[in-house]
Amino acid sequence: MNGPLIVQSDKTLLLEVDHELAEACRRAIAPFAELERAPEHIHTYRVTPLGLWNARAAGHDAEQVVDALVEFSRYPVPHALLVDVAETMARYGRLTLSKHPSHGLVLTTTDRPVLEEILRSRKVQPLVGERIDPDTVAVHPSERGQIKQTLLKLGWPAEDLAGYVDGEAHRIDLAEDGWALRPYQKQAVEGFWHGGSGVVVLPCGAGKTLVGAGAMAQAKATTLILVTNTVSARQWKHELVKRTSLTEDEIGEYSGTRKEIRPVTIATYQVLTTKRKGVYPHLELFDSRDWGLIVYDEVHLLPAPVFKFTADLQARRRLGLTATLVREDGRESDVFSLIGPKRFDAPWKEIEAQGYIAPADCVEVRVNLTDSERLAYATAETEEKYRFCATTATKRKVTEALVRKFAGQQILVIGQYIDQLDELGEHLDAPVIKGETSNAQREKLFDAFRNGEISVLVVSKVANFSIDLPEATVAIQVSGTFGSRQEEAQRLGRVLRPKADGHQAHFYSVVARDTIDQDFAAHRQRFLAEQGYAYRIMDADQLLTDD
């Protein structure tokens, strides 16, 4: 009766981290509960149907879940919750997708009424073929993803036993000379490979690329890698050449500028989703080779059309990589049904404790607007309000003070509005990277920053993702995409690469007090706060006085 876990009636689990059994408990509940918040004392997990089905997919049964809850719970577990867990888990696996020797892809059931129920659904009807016997119905092979998605929405997730095609074999090995996969990266690769398909969640800077490389080395097959932009594509290529037996020639880039198809091809989401005359001309990339593995980088950003293509790729192994499986559009369940369940998840603070990402000091600097700015803000049009308060001159002064404070360190100033960034670049005498900056120019600037030739870089949201700038130690955020939680996390990720000298990273968010900017900031910080990053709040006046 003094376990570390408290089971709440709303199906959240509170784990007291300082309890001696906390680690054992965490291991026991991790397979089925989603870590929702990880602040300093009590971590919150949530039991969701998706999580329970994930656990079933990973081979856990309801008995284990119930036992874990009962064993570690401090107070008696509500009976209704246990019943609900058992009932929810029992829904998984009543339907299975498998290969039939003569009928191809079939959906079979162990519980006939369930099959009857789902076949009566208008959404399922177009996806299935003839009824082979009372318990089996044929499924159009092209609808494998669609039907999984639909069944999940109906609450009867299908277990996909139809297997994967091996794809065209291609030798890929990790070149572990002087480095090795970190333990959690190995676990992630194993977790993914064992499950066949799925998503690996790792903090920014924790080496997701290497998890991708590890997965490729397991698959030893031609691989299609989908990334967010060209710079990121180049970084992937660079990293793969460095860390694996692959050579430059074996890796192709498929982007707006280059259209190479090689055994390992890195394509951007943008080029795939380019629509010309109502069709997606680059879609054939998916069929251009017999891919054995498809890697989705930053899966939380997967554009809707790519979801649709992915539905057709259910026979290929799929690996999703992300730092934040938080989608502002709430399509997490599509990720689950189309890419696969979450196979590995590590809390940020845990990786930080292991020293693989730098500890970060997160500070929110509250800026008092001047009286005239306040008046102007009060009278601004609603849609202009955020832009106005996010780009005030006072903020610029505070940013300059911050840059002065950290003079000598590698500083990134990140913002949303180009005018603001240009102005900042002018005042700070720093180059600005924005959408219109050419790729060559970008690479040049990033290189200069890495080498220490430039110490301050002003970047727009083009640098939100996948830009590897290991030497950046200070990030100053002046404005953002409203209340986006994952953007905040990604931006923090820019400074989380472990530093050579092991010192702390700094993440400053400059926020205008008593404005909508402050509300957005609060929302943006939620994810990181829930990951255990405690924001300090600081008055700008204090900073300016120190200055």
Place this chain on the structure above:
Amino acid sequence: MGIGELAREAHVPAGTGAATAPRTLAEALRARGDEGLAALLRARPDLLSPVPNDLTQLATRAGTRASVVRALERLDRFTLQTAEALAVAPDPAPYPVLLALLTGDDGDPDVEAALPRAVEALREQALVWGEEDRLRLVRTARELLAPSPQHPSPTGLGPAVVEATAGMSPGRIQEIIATAGLPATHDPVSAVAALTELFTDRERMGELLDTAPSEALTVLDRLVWGPPYGEVTADPAPPVRWLRDRGLLLPVSTRTVVLPREAALHLRGGRAHRTPEPHPPALSVLREYRPQVVDSAAAGQAYTALATVEDLLKSWDRGGPPVLRAGGISVRELKRVAATLDVTEPVAAFWLELCYGAGLLASDGEADERYAPTPAYDDWLDLPAAERWSRLVTAWLTATRTPGLVGGQDAKGRTLSALGADLDRGAAPEVRRRVLTLQATLPPGSAADPETLLARLRWERPLRGGATASAGAAGARGGQAAPARTGPEASPGTTGTTGGTGYGGGRQGGGYGTGAPTLASTSDLRSRIAVWTLTEAEMLGITGRGALSTPARALLNLPLAEAAADALTGVGGGVELSVAASRAATLLAPLLPEPVDHVLLQADLTAVAPGPLQRPLADMLGVLADVESKGGATVFRFTPGSVRRALDAGSTASDLHDFLTAHSRTPVPQPLSYLIDDVARRHGHLRIGAASAYVRCDDDALLGEILADKRSASLRLRRLAPTVLAAQTDPASLLDGLRSMGYAPAAESAEGDVLVTRTDAVRTPARTAPAPVPDGPPAPDTTLLAAAVRAIRAGDLASTAVRKERPETTRPADGGLPRTSPAETLATVQAAAMTGSAVWIGYVNAEGAASQRVIAPVRVEGGFVTGYDHTADEVRTYPLHRITGVAELADDQV
């Protein structure tokens, strides 16, 4: 039932000694000891009100239909089967005959063992009396249970040969016995006896049936287990004819035939019931837990129950929903409660009814009636948790209100609303207790299988249970000529009808949805109550994971395990429910989670209370933060809004800091302190107040002067700013006041302009002049008058024309009362008064007696006619409205 029959049973014939066998029920009762009579009265308490004068009266009352029906309804299935078998046995029946009916030809050791107990039970309840060789079922019971066309027997047996042949012609009977291969007899009685003898003789009957065509046997097969009636055409098929010719099917009406009882018994191997059920179905254990697991699960749920009740009533703290005109709360309000508690609506209804039953909430009785917590709720809140629980469960255990019915419909199709009328079900407390005591028969920690529990309940009260196995045959005959009613339930004036009919249309059992057993056959009320009981007991923490908890055993006054019993020493050993409840509370108290006095504050602006919070702490946190998640622990979230709420409630920022520091196990995180300071910084920055008028002046010295002047005190001025004073008096008084002090103030408009105070003449808004309201109708003009006169003339002409033509028709030929219309009557008597002639009238006096009179009207006024009455030979006055008609006399009669 015949009165004579009753009398025979009840009456004491003179000169009967105690030594001889009793000849009536009364005698049998008289022969009983006091114990026996007490047992009878205990089993059938309805016989006690009022207390009968003597045994004869007791016997008579025990034989009344209502009482017998009541007693039969309380029999368990096997005892009822025994009674049913007696009802189809000869009267009186020797014990072996009864035994044979129940066991069949093959014998059944179980039945043999159980039968004496069943007979004894029937005897105790005065449903059966007489010696072992002459067992008699009370006449009324026999009538209720014996088969008849209106009342098919639960056994599925038809009438005996002698009953079925009652109306048959002797010739036809002789034909039947001849065809059946029996010698002719002299009279129908002996013929029927011979046929009966044939049917009851297994050997000869077997031989007879051996000769039957196989289709005939199929027909018999269909009828053998009932219903025994079959429809035939006027010209039946050969197999049916074969059976009919041999009396194996006897005609009931032109189209219906019946399989006589003796034949059916032969085909059944002598058994009255297809499956006698001598033993109650055993309760099976669904799952077994360690008793500690059960107790802790139950305690957890008990705690949740308390929290739920508190949440519910707290949400009604400032007044609950209005009371519907028909009582109860509306569906929308119920939905709201469900949303508040985050439960389904049936569960919400349960909590509402629980609070209501425990007296924690009631209607406030105001004109605009609403529900609200009662003062008892405040007392309840002050009790220790375990006692709060025991108060709830004792109220629940004895309540007749049945929340499971909410949402269903009553017999008139009205929806039953939570807290509304018509939710009382007399059976509920008994079923609840029975369900729990049955579970208590299992070893501690065992959860009973609900299906077997329900089967057991149905076995114990088959007639109350609606569809039963033995009545199933009867119930199956839908669409047949015979009615599909089961046993005495169909009898008028009994309580049995509540079982299946009215509420069957409502929601099925198990509607709570939260892990309630989904049972197929739960249409009858008792089973539904039982299912609800299981769910409700789980929600109240009486059971944990489906098994009865130790405190609940104490509550039910059941023997406890030693350890638990030790804990109770000194709590008293009575059997009163209140004592049991306090014992239960004592056992529960150590199982409930200990309230904690601290929270854990975290940088993401949440606070976690790792257990139930002490009340003052919980109340304060409830203001300072929003509750995000509830359960064993509580998660609070601090938001600017919640902090502002605390500041509004009178706390200062430093109060809040101190409070958090004092109650947090962990350092107060910087963002939280910052949040409180940040909100406090802005709190009260803008100040709002009310003023009736203001004084404005550019010279602040002058305003200072006014304030300093004592005469301004009555104006209640307050300086808001150097140049502004606010006043609590209206602008006119303020102007007057300042003028009287010697100042020359000017009034200001809302826009700040000086108001020119020229006295304007007062005008109303635009108005229309009042329309005249004359006393009478307006004076008619000539056109109207002319039209009126024309109409009157025409009417007059018409009526006179009719009057002259009518005399013949109005005068009844046979001396009946004359009938004329009131107008005609008036006209005729007026005419007679004027002419002094006599008329003949029909008159009805105040008692309603009709008479005919000849009167000579003298005066007609005010609805009365006064005249000389020739019949009475005096002057009388008659009200006109009593005169049915009038006719002029023929001239020669005057």
